Amino acid sequence: MEEVKNVIELKNVTKDYGDFKLDNVSFAVPEGTVCGFIGQNGAGKTTTINLILDVIRRDSGDITLFGEPVNKDTSYLREDIGVVFDEMGFHEFMTGRDINIMMKNIYKNWDEEVFFDNLKKFSLPAKKKCGAFSRGMRMKLQIAVALSHHARLLIMDEPTSGLDPIVRNEMINIFREFVVEVDHTILLSSHITSDLEKIADEVVFIDGGKIVLSGNKDEILEKHAVVKCKKDELSKVSESLIVNSEVSDYGAEILVNDRHAAENLYPGMVIERAELEQIMIGYVNGKR
Amino acid sequence: MKGLIIKDIMCLKKQLTTFAYIIAGVVVISILYVLSSRFGNLAKAGVALLDENNNMSQVDVKNLGSMVLVMFMLIPIVSVGDMLNVFIADGKAGFFKVSASLPVSMKKRMLSRFLTIYALCGIGAVVDIILALVLSSITDIMSFGSFLGIIISCASVLSIYSALVILYCVILGYGKEQYAQVFSLLTIILSFVIIKFSAFKSVFIQIFIKEQGFDSGTFWKPLDYFRDKGYVFLIVALLVSVFSYSLSLYIAERKRGVI
Numbered sequence: 001m002e003e004v005k006n007v008i009e010l011k012n013v014t015k016d017y018g019d020f021k022l023d024n025v026s027f028a029v030p031e032g033t034v035c036g037f038i039g040q041n042g043a044g045k046t047t048t049i050n051l052i053l054d055v056i057r058r059d060s061g062d063i064t065l066f067g068e069p070v071n072k073d074t075s076y077l078r079e080d081i082g083v084v085f086d087e088m089g090f091h092e093f094m095t096g097r098d099i100n101i102m103m104k105n106i107y108k109n110w111d112e113e114v115f116f117d118n119l120k121k122f123s124l125p126a127k128k129k130c131g132a133f134s135r136g137m138r139m140k141l142q143i144a145v146a147l148s149h150h151a152r153l154l155i156m157d158e159p160t161s162g163l164d165p166i167v168r169n170e171m172i173n174i175f176r177e178f179v180v181e182v183d184h185t186i187l188l189s190s191h192i193t194s195d196l197e198k199i200a201d202e203v204v205f206i207d208g209g210k211i212v213l214s215g216n217k218d219e220i221l222e223k224h225a226v227v228k229c230k231k232d233e234l235s236k237v238s239e240s241l242i243v244n245s246e247v248s249d250y251g252a253e254i255l256v257n258d259r260h261a262a263e264n265l266y267p268g269m270v271i272e273r274a275e276l277e278q279i280m281i282g283y284v285n286g287k288r
Numbered sequence: 289m290k291g292l293i294i295k296d297i298m299c300l301k302k303q304l305t306t307f308a309y310i311i312a313g314v315v316v317i318s319i320l321y322v323l324s325s326r327f328g329n330l331a332k333a334g335v336a337l338l339d340e341n342n343n344m345s346q347v348d349v350k351n352l353g354s355m356v357l358v359m360f361m362l363i364p365i366v367s368v369g370d371m372l373n374v375f376i377a378d379g380k381a382g383f384f385k386v387s388a389s390l391p392v393s394m395k396k397r398m399l400s401r402f403l404t405i406y407a408l409c410g411i412g413a414v415v416d417i418i419l420a421l422v423l424s425s426i427t428d429i430m431s432f433g434s435f436l437g438i439i440i441s442c443a444s445v446l447s448i449y450s451a452l453v454i455l456y457c458v459i460l461g462y463g464k465e466q467y468a469q470v471f472s473l474l475t476i477i478l479s480f481v482i483i484k485f486s487a488f489k490s491v492f493i494q495i496f497i498k499e500q501g502f503d504s505g506t507f508w509k510p511l512d513y514f515r516d517k518g519y520v521f522l523i524v525a526l527l528v529s530v531f532s533y534s535l536s537l538y539i540a541e542r543k544r545g546v547i
Contacts, residue, residue, distance in 0.1 A: 053389050072394060079391040081389070085385050101294055102298070103289070106291035
């Protein structure tokens with residue numbers, strides 16, 4: 001059997017800001033997959049991405065990209081990485097043409113033709129200053145740049161946040177096209193779980209600087225379930241299965257971490273498939 | 289790295305447009321000034337100054353003329369070479385994140401910023417050298433050699449200032465560029481005063497304490513030094529650049545997100 005190659009690997013990575021700590025974060029992103037990095041705002045997604053890219057210095061732990069440890073001498077690894085941040089980062093006076101001039105003198109594999117094709121494909125005017133772009137256009141510009149140097153890995157921090165559903169859908173289609181190539185991988189951070197549900201193969205869920213859940217998306221969805229019952233039936237459900245429970249006047253909704261066990265143990269209760277959002281909210285509220 | 293230098297120069301694009309107007313203005317004014325000091329009202333004013341002030345000699349009047357001309361000459365270099373705008377623009381755009389995600393090491397990112405300084409000082413110096421060639425051919429106020437000495441000193445001082453701006457910007461981080469500017473200027477002024485303390489003291493005592501007025505011997509000394517010792521400023525500029533680069537790199541690698 002062919003061994004699964006991890007494009008990104010974090011082992012016990014820690015970063016302490018005093019008021020916030022990324023605590024012993026470990027996870028891996030296999031090659032050829034789309035990994036959804038989910039968590040609420042302030043959970044530590046951006047910090048983790050910044051650590052992966054070496055934008056900030058980690059306190060401890062190991063990070064590898066394409067099997068090589070990330071340190072100050074491995075900037076060449078970024079030749080193969082396209083990055084999309086939550087904010088554009090390019091100067092507002094810059095046009096697509098300016099960015100092309102800058103990038104072709106930075107990336108060895110910069111493909112001018114692909115870049116201008118991408119601009120065209122995303123309906124971005126090459127001569128217009130990007131300061132005049134809408135949020136969606138700014139994000140598309142970053143994606144156009146990320147896709148124009150033949151990157152094998154895309155790391156994106158909340159690229160769909162604040163965008164309308166049509167643009168979000170367009171972006172998801174772009175990501176889908178990117179991962180058609182077998183060695184192309186995406187790490188996509190978002191708190192919009194519906195986007196990830198559409199595209200992600202793997203899911204890493206972070207909360208309060210700690211990894212709460214990680215693994216194959218379908219397995220996670222398969223494993224979790226929402227049990228609906230009457231209020232007085234709540235006590236019958238085993239504590240070890242409950243991730244979180246919410247009681248209202250109409251009854252109780254319980255997020256359980258073992259769907260099959262719940263189905264066997266409580267045949268009389270309504271057991272429904274949990275969505276990523278419900279799982280995320282369940283874990284966050286369960287911790288509280 | 290080349291791409292980052294291009295980006296830095298793009299950040300100064302607006303400044304470079306202003307620079308073009310400044311050059312045009314300086315060229316016209318300098319030529320008018322030189323012609324006037326030779327044939328026009330400024331020449332008459334020089335004669336009047338000699339008649340009215342017994343302390344002044346012909347050399348002093350000529351030096352005063354040179355000083356005004358030097359002021360004009362300094363404008364192109366000073367106007368082109370302010371690195372502060374690059375830091376302000378990068379901070380505003382959040383470019384440090386983008387630059388950190390590029391396949392360029394911290395060493396090269398820092399080096400590109402320093403190379404931008406030299407490119408800018410170079411542009412200013414070239415413009416000034418051309419202007420010096422023109423002016424020295426139509427006036428005897430200053431020789432081309434003296435002009436050149438002043439240009440080298442001025443470009444060196446500017447590159448010292450820019451190197452310090454980079455260092456302070458790295459230390460203080462984005463959003464505090466104005467402080468970096470003030471600290472850089474203070475560092476240069478204090479260094480000058482400390483190194484040339486005796487010369488500054490004697491000029492100050494003579495003019496303000498003893499109220500002896502203008503004495504050409506003391507007064508022109510620091511300016512003569514600036515004109516004749518361009519190579520000293522150049523060496524200091526190189527040393528400051530190396531020091532600032534090394535320290536900025538050391539801090540940036542530990543702090544991250546500052547360049």
